[in-house]
Amino acid sequence: MSQLIATIKHLISIDEEEEAIIKSLFKPLELKAGDFFVEEGQVCRYVGFIEKGLVRYYMNDDGNHKTLYFNKEGEFVSNYQSFLPRNPSNTNIQAIEDTSLQVISFENLQRLYATVREGEKLGRLGIESVFVNSLEQLKSFYRDSPAERYRQFLHAYAELAQRIPQYYIASYVGIKPQSLSRIRKRLVSKAD
Amino acid sequence: MSQLIATIKHLISIDEEEEAIIKSLFKPLELKAGDFFVEEGQVCRYVGFIEKGLVRYYMNDDGNHKTLYFNKEGEFVSNYQSFLPRNPSNTNIQAIEDTSLQVISFENLQRLYATVREGEKLGRLGIESVFVNSLEQLKSFYRDSPAERYRQFLHAYAELAQRIPQYYIASYVGIKPQSLSRIRKRLVSKAD
DNA sequence: AGATTTCGTTCACCTGGGTTAACTAATGCA
DNA sequence: TGCATTAGTTAACCCAGGTGAACGAAATCT
Numbered sequence: 001m002s003q004l005i006a007t008i009k010h011l012i013s014i015d016e017e018e019e020a021i022i023k024s025l026f027k028p029l030e031l032k033a034g035d036f037f038v039e040e041g042q043v044c045r046y047v048g049f050i051e052k053g054l055v056r057y058y059m060n061d062d063g064n065h066k067t068l069y070f071n072k073e074g075e076f077v078s079n080y081q082s083f084l085p086r087n088p089s090n091t092n093i094q095a096i097e098d099t100s101l102q103v104i105s106f107e108n109l110q111r112l113y114a115t116v117r118e119g120e121k122l123g124r125l126g127i128e129s130v131f132v133n134s135l136e137q138l139k140s141f142y143r144d145s146p147a148e149r150y151r152q153f154l155h156a157y158a159e160l161a162q163r164i165p166q167y168y169i170a171s172y173v174g175i176k177p178q179s180l181s182r183i184r185k186r187l188v189s190k191a192d
Numbered sequence: 193m194s195q196l197i198a199t200i201k202h203l204i205s206i207d208e209e210e211e212a213i214i215k216s217l218f219k220p221l222e223l224k225a226g227d228f229f230v231e232e233g234q235v236c237r238y239v240g241f242i243e244k245g246l247v248r249y250y251m252n253d254d255g256n257h258k259t260l261y262f263n264k265e266g267e268f269v270s271n272y273q274s275f276l277p278r279n280p281s282n283t284n285i286q287a288i289e290d291t292s293l294q295v296i297s298f299e300n301l302q303r304l305y306a307t308v309r310e311g312e313k314l315g316r317l318g319i320e321s322v323f324v325n326s327l328e329q330l331k332s333f334y335r336d337s338p339a340e341r342y343r344q345f346l347h348a349y350a351e352l353a354q355r356i357p358q359y360y361i362a363s364y365v366g367i368k369p370q371s372l373s374r375i376r377k378r379l380v381s382k383a384d
Numbered sequence: 385a386g387a388t389t390t391c392g393t394t395c396a397c398c399t400g401g402g403t404t405a406a407c408t409a410a411t412g413c414a
Numbered sequence: 415t416g417c418a419t420t421a422g423t424t425a426a427c428c429c430a431g432g433t434g435a436a437c438g439a440a441a442t443c444t
Contacts, residue, residue: 059331066334081324084316124276131323132273134330139251141333142258142366146401166422174334179401181423338431358392371431373393 001026004049004102007074011125012118021115025108031055031095037077038093044082046103047126050075053099054163058171059091067171069133070096072160076126077101096164146175147183193218196241196294199266203317204310213307217300221293223247229269229285229293236274236281238295239318242267245291246355250363251283259363261325262288264352268318269293288356338367339375 004026005019014022029048031037037055038044050073057069057079068091071077082089083106104112113119140149150173154161161169170180196218197211206214221240223229229247230236242265249261249271260283263269274281275298296304305311332341342365346353353361362372 059334061335066331068330068334081327084320127319127323128276131319131326134323134326135273138260138326138330138333139258141330142251142260143253165420176402177422178403178424182401185423357390359390367430368432369392370394370433374431377393 001051001102003051003074007049008122012116012122014116014118018116022112025112026102026104029101029103031099031101033095033097033099035095035099036092037095037101038079038082038089038091040090040092041088042082043086044079044089044093046105047076047078047083047109048101048103050077051100051102053101054096054160055093055099056096056164056168057091057093065171067168069137070157070160070164070168070172080127080130096168141174146173146179147186149173150180150183151187193243193294195243195266199241200314204308204314206308206310210308214304217304218294218296221295223287223291223293225287225289225291227287227291229287230271230274230281230283232282232284233280234274235278236271236285238297239268239270239275239301240293240295242269243292243294245293246288246352247285247291248288248356248360249283249285257363258366259360261329262349262352262356262360262364272319272322288360333366338365338371339378341365342372342375343379 001023005022008014008022026049029046031053037046037048040060050071052073054070054072055077056067057071058065058067060066077093079089079091079093081087081091086106109123113123116122140152144152150169153169153173157164166180167177170177173180175183193215197214200206200214218241221238223245229238229240232252242263244265246262246264247269248259249263250257250259252258269285271281271283271285273279273283278298301315305315308314332344336344342361345361345365349356358372359369362369365372367375
């Protein structure tokens with residue numbers, strides 16, 4: 001919980017009273033590896049803050065799982081496209097490892113907006129960062145080859161590369177595991 | 193201006209007084225074909241509503257222009273990633289045709305939020321729709337081949353295909369003009 | 385109208401990711 | 415502990431898009 005408060009304090013100023021309110025609005029959630037934070041067809045009921053663990057977003061392309069994103073400890077997780085308008089989700093969010101979260105419901109988030117002075121700002125910053133991430137990822141598809149996207153993934157998530165299976169990384173990069181193997185081989189021979 | 197009001201009424205309820213306020217907060221802007229709504233490095237100062245004409249978003253990938261999106265009459269246009277946090281834009285928005293807009297500044301948008309009862313909702317719906325579009329586009333890169341993306345473009349923007357040069361469409365689809373020519377030829381031969 | 389640039393097409397050749405399949409190593413399970 | 419499944423690698427072949435160049439048709443300029 002202290003991690004969550006620290007992260008929020010990086011984004012907005014809160015006093016002790018507000019800190020107490022925020023703490024009362026979140027509740028813990030534990031996911032085992034393989035459990036779902038949201039599943040396709042369900043409405044995403046929470047925004048979660050990951051204290052420990054790792055989740056992946058993926059969509060189902062008849063049978064094929066395409067990995068869209070990862071979130072790790074210290075980050076917020078939600079399908080805002082489902083959470084905000086309260087529509088059924090068209091993507092899945094699944095724990096890759098056993099994962100501990102603090103989650104806030106839609107109703108409690110409205111309370112947070114109403115009672116914490118910079119609450120709305122917090123919400124806005126959260127959405128903005130998700131939005132910017134998705135745009136950056138889109139731009140990367142326009143700009144970069146799969147090999148380059150893999151290189152950037154390693155660069156941006158060096159420590160995660162150990163915890164995420166290759167075939168999820170391949171999927172995130174937009175290619176097949178066999179192709180990622182090939183790319184890795186090419187990178188090693190070009191070793192720098 | 194009446195187009196703008198009609199579009200807003202599709203999204204939220206406003207009374208006559210609010211309608212008058214909204215009208216007072218927008219001002220007209222005319223762009224000649226080739227003019228910029230925002231240019232890289234500038235802060236995007238407006239959200240615009242296109243009354244007539246057509247714009248494209250593109251990013252500069254050292255010399256290569258990658259087209260990210262199009263907006264036509266009846267749609268809102270802005271680089272929210274620059275407009276909201278008031279950061280310099282990393283993309284360009286350029287008129288493809290002579291374009292007539294009604295634009296609202298950041299300050300006036302805050303006034304709209306403050307004085308129109310469902311103003312905040314209007315803002316939220318606007319952002320949400322842009323966000324959803326960008327996610328759908330990202331998913332399409334994971335799911336679909338360039339040929340399929342072109343097919344979907346024709347389906348979604350049938351009337352625009354006449355007004356947008358091929359090489360912009362190719363760029364939007366994520367391929368070279370030569371490849372788009374090839375794809376078009378394949379589509380014709382498979383004619384259905 | 386004539387000259388020039390821009391746009392779209394076609395072609396030949398190249399390249400990198402997809403596919404299928406085989407194999408090994410690691411992991412999970414009984 | 416041993417067996418079965420899953421994960422990662424390699425290889426051969428295929429194919430769609432990239433590249434560079436050439437060409438004709440439009441659009442633009444003077």
